[in-house]
Amino acid sequence: MNLRNVYTTFPGGKHKVLTLSYDDGKIADRRLVALFNEYGLKGTFNVNSGLECKEFSKPYEERIPLSEYKELYKGHEVACHTVMHPTIARCPKEQMVLQVIEDRRKLEEALGVTVRGLAYPNGSFSDNVVDALKACGIRHARTVFSTLGFGMPEDYLRWNPTCSHKSESLLKLSEDFLNLHKTQYLYMMYVWGHSYEFEIDNNWNVIEDFAKKMGGKDDIWYATNIEIVDYLDAADRLQVSVNADFAYNPSAMSVWIEVDKKHIECKPGVITSF
């Protein structure tokens, strides 16, 4: 028999995804979300549900109230950053679990959707923390270790980003990502940071230039962290025939594959022939 080349692709047959991740939910997120919306970028915002009334000494330290999350972060992902932002690997295990699950509960109450992501506060995690996240139904968690690369993560609960927006390599990495045209692999660019850093460093131009440069590209999928996880989970469940002439998609979302360089949309709940 003649074997066919069958590959998993991102939606629309794309093979590159750009995702962003911003922490702490301070008021500069308002300006950042507006910028992302203008250029069609998608982000995951990791917030602390227990710090909104905390006193602050500088204006940029003010936090966005929970009541504003649903409207402000529409189209993006809101994820946990624990209730109070402790260095969780140092916490007694009951407290560590409570910091995660109570954050998730409060965010779900505010948003009306399930919350299944997290960024490690102060970058702190351990094998015990990862085990606890699994029990709390958390599907992805971001570290602060930059890979300076575009590989897909091997473990969503130890998800290493490409770089922080503070990295001196940001511009070079952005250009490299735009110029990636080989399609043998799926590629991800993942940038993280804190929106208030643009206030402190007085350099909003860094992220404005980035958004202008990276937005609106036909070959890039713009996705939140959980959209990537959910899509690849669905792609994993796709049942492709041995002859590669049809596939059944048991998930509730479309999954795209490439068969002999042709992009095929496998619609949810049906068999697609190709």
Ligand SMILES: [Zn+2]
């Ligand atoms: Zn933080």
